[in-house]
Amino acid sequence: MRKTTLTTGAIALCIAATLITYSVTASKEAESKSKPKAMTEAEKIKRGEYLVNSIGCDDCHSPKRVGSNGFEVIAEKRFSGFNPDEPLPTVNPGEVKKGWMLFAPDLTSAVGAWGQSYAANISSDATGIGNWTEEQFIKSLREGKSKGLDGTRPLLPPMPWFVYKNMNDDDLKSIFAYLKTTQPVHNVVPQPRPLAELK
Secondary structure, eight states, X not given: OHHHHHHHXXXXXXXXXXXXXXXXXXXXXXXXHHSOOOOOHHHHHHHHHHHHHHHTHHHHHSOEEEETTEEEEOGGXXXXXXXXXXXXXXXXXXXHHTTOOEEOTTSSEEEETXXXXXXXXXXXXXXXXXXXXXXXXXXXXXHOBGGGOTTXXXXXXXXXXXXXXXXXXXXXXXXXXXXXXXXXOOOOOOOOBOGGGOO
């Protein structure tokens, strides 16, 4: 009888140990599946390139020319923002006061009730985001702060930062990582102008 009790006890212990081991293993597997693996720098850059090419950064931040396929980004000026040496059409503030918003021919400048804004240089040059930190970049898009610094002016239309702020940290970090690898283009973009200054 005692031998049977010991055998039954040993079997019960083995079953309990097996169940505990299985439970711990299953818990660790579930935990590892719920935590995404950290991306390598190369993976971040690749993801950033995909996002930048998908969410329309070139639409405003890259000078364009009209080619056989319509608007075509000027490769050597990609992400350099508005070029102050390019002539702009005359603005009719009366039309803006009626509620219209106007765009420059290559979409790098816009005029609306806020005045005239110019697309920023987001290339890797020092006149772009070359000296920015990742934290600045994220703050800029999350809080709509120029240069991602406290106490600066808000980002102006048509920059849709209020949409991009919904992206997760990994996506914003990936975009920043990719932009830091782009060709640096030296271009100092002018400050926005209030509507009263436009003629």
